[in-house]
Amino acid sequence: MQAALKTERITILGTPDFKRYLNREAKKEGISVSQLIRQRCEKKPANLKDEELLATLVQEVSAATSRAKVSLEKGLNDAEKILNELRRVA
Numbered sequence: 001m002q003a004a005l006k007t008e009r010i011t012i013l014g015t016p017d018f019k020r021y022l023n024r025e026a027k028k029e030g031i032s033v034s035q036l037i038r039q040r041c042e043k044k045p046a047n048l049k050d051e052e053l054l055a056t057l058v059q060e061v062s063a064a065t066s067r068a069k070v071s072l073e074k075g076l077n078d079a080e081k082i083l084n085e086l087r088r089v090a
Contacts, residue, residue, distance in 0.1 A: 006034075 014022075026036040 006038075 022033045022036065026033045029036060031039070
């Protein structure tokens with residue numbers, strides 16, 4: 001399969017700081033600024049299965065947090081009852 005020829009010019013405006021940033025990033029990766037921009041813009045979205053797994057984990061953590069909150073509130077209420085009984089006895 002032949003790669004598409006890169007013949008279209010795209011001009012963007014940015015601040016001097018942004019241009020320095022692009023130049024630094026391209027230099028770190030050993031590529032041109034154009035190639036850097038193409039690579040970063042053409043990245044495929046995250047794996048759908050990973051996103052589904054993350055959503056499931058978030059739901060599980062949320063449910064576990066709710067259960068822990070209820071359990072903690074029950075424990076605090078029980079402790080308060082015991083403290084009140086001890087105060088009455090003393």
